[in-house]
Amino acid sequence: xxxxxxxxxxxxxxxxxxxxxxxxxxxxxxxxxxxxxxxxxxxxxxxxxxxxxxxxxxxxxxxxxxxxxxxxxxxxxxxxxxxxxxxxxxxxxxxxxxxxxxxxxxxxxxxxxx
Ligand SMILES: [Zn+2]
Ligand SMILES: [Zn+2]
Numbered sequence: 001x002x003x004x005x006x007x008x009x010x011x012x013x014x015x016x017x018x019x020x021x022x023x024x025x026x027x028x029x030x031x032x033x034x035x036x037x038x039x040x041x042x043x044x045x046x047x048x049x050x051x052x053x054x055x056x057x058x059x060x061x062x063x064x065x066x067x068x069x070x071x072x073x074x075x076x077x078x079x080x081x082x083x084x085x086x087x088x089x090x091x092x093x094x095x096x097x098x099x100x101x102x103x104x105x106x107x108x109x110x111x112x113x114x
Pocket of ligand 2: 074
């Protein structure tokens, strides 16, 4: 008894091809071509996510951005990892002496000027 499904011939057996999908756009992209150039998978993914955000106003699936927003002025940024988000918040808190809120998924913290 053969259980093979020959009609499902999508090239999905390559494990290390990073893909990005977006359920809001109902679309999926392969990052393979960017990897060839950059050889840094994570960076090309982050770059893609930021570009997508810039063009469409939302992040693709699997991205949970770190949102940094000042409580006193309209300054704010979005980051894909905690390090740069915290650095931005601490820098702004120190220079502008504003309290800055960092939000990630259900977590929120505030960086206050010392
Ligand atoms: Zn999208
Ligand atoms: Zn501020």
